[in-house]
Amino acid sequence: MIVVAVIVAAGRGTRMGAGRPKALLPVAGVPMLRRAAAAFAGHPRVVTVVAAVPHPDEARAALGPLASRVTLVRGGPDRQDSARLGIEAARDAALILVHDAARPLVGAALIDRVIEAAATHGAAVPALQPPDTVKEIDAGGAVVATVPRERLRLAQTPQGFRAALLREAHARAAREGHRATDDAALVEWAGGRVVVVEGEPRNLKITTPFDLALAEAILGAEDNRSVAQD
Numbered sequence: 001m002i003v004v005a006v007i008v009a010a011g012r013g014t015r016m017g018a019g020r021p022k023a024l025l026p027v028a029g030v031p032m033l034r035r036a037a038a039a040f041a042g043h044p045r046v047v048t049v050v051a052a053v054p055h056p057d058e059a060r061a062a063l064g065p066l067a068s069r070v071t072l073v074r075g076g077p078d079r080q081d082s083a084r085l086g087i088e089a090a091r092d093a094a095l096i097l098v099h100d101a102a103r104p105l106v107g108a109a110l111i112d113r114v115i116e117a118a119a120t121h122g123a124a125v126p127a128l129q130p131p132d133t134v135k136e137i138d139a140g141g142a143v144v145a146t147v148p149r150e151r152l153r154l155a156q157t158p159q160g161f162r163a164a165l166l167r168e169a170h171a172r173a174a175r176e177g178h179r180a181t182d183d184a185a186l187v188e189w190a191g192g193r194v195v196v197v198e199g200e201p202r203n204l205k206i207t208t209p210f211d212l213a214l215a216e217a218i219l220g221a222e223d224n225r226s227v228a229q230d
């Protein structure tokens, strides 16, 4: 089965406020896009890596030696457009993994779980239970309800899909002007069944400078641990 990873990396990084695209920013010295691409290019079951980026030349520079392994396409105005453009470039795929470059710490075991579940069930997303108590509020900001958490999940990426299912959902959404914030939501909207696999706390999404500091702290702690074990 041909597995293609589509990395969406064409966002502006407004909330990061670094004045340049977030995916090109270094995390402990290595650009976010390169870290994400390396996780998939180095995975034994992933055949091709596509990345939707703001500027192919800058992306090539950020990818360094990995550039020859990654097919670059220009992204679109929204994440959904970037994903669709990346999927269009993943022509021979039987299974597509859509991943946010903003999750550069994704690991091989998580990628395996998503591939396995998507191949079996057609569509799979990794997710975690919310760690905090969840409140629903009214327009004035007062609590209306404390929402039971057992059946709530926080979705991560990579999200995996049989290629035909994902292509169809994107095509239909484009035709009907439907928007969603992740690919699974498009497949759900199109009537598909999406199963959940266990996500990883380490696979955090880097949105703000705080998240970037957190990711660097995680990598630093892991480095220290491996030095201590040497």
Ligand code: CTP
Pocket (backbone or CB within 6 Å): 008, 009, 010, 011, 012, 013, 014, 015, 016, 022, 023, 052, 075, 076, 077, 078, 079, 080, 082, 083, 099, 100, 101, 102, 103, 206, 207
């Ligand atoms: N993305 C994309 N194309 C867009 C918008 C977002 O490929 N037009 C990608 C981002 O590069 C990121 C992922 O979608 O890897 C998740 O988006 P987000 O974390 O919101 O990143 P940005 O849109 O860059 O950040 P912000 O919303 O703060 O501007």
Ligand code: MG
Pocket (backbone or CB within 6 Å): 011
């Ligand atoms: Mg965004």
